Amino acid sequence: MALVLAGIGLYGVISYLVGQRTQEFGIRLALGAQRRDILRLVISHGMKLALIGIGLGLFAAYWLTRFLQKMLFGIGATDPMTFSIIALMVVFVAILACIVPARRAMKVDPLKALRYE
Secondary structure, eight states, X not given: OHHHHHHHHHHHHHHHHHHHTHHHHHHHHHTTOXXXXXXXXXXXHXXXXXXXXXXXXXXXXXXXXXXXXXXXXXXXXXXXXXXXXXXXXXXXXXXXXXXXXXXXXXXXXXXXXXXXX
16 A cells, blocks of 8 residues: 555656646757657656655665564564565556656647746
8 A cells, every 4th residue: 555655646746747847848849859858857857756765765664673573473674585675666666657747748749838837
């Protein structure tokens, strides 16, 4: 459930940022940027946010597992396999959450974006 909520939250943030930067994307496209450049820009921005969150989350989880160590059976509190699988799942969900707003940013019509606002 937390993974779904994180994906929805990241989607909302990236979607909002794409909406705010519509005019910028239009200018970039009017000046000759390729649509794949816009796609790469939006996805890289979303992944930066996700990687910062993953880093902070892994750091906090590593230190907070000391309190749960007595309740875990069969695995260590800081099992590297568990930490890496969860981090990869979050990266996958972050990529999925960034694709929809990135595709919307790619389809911006430069003329409409320049007239926007």
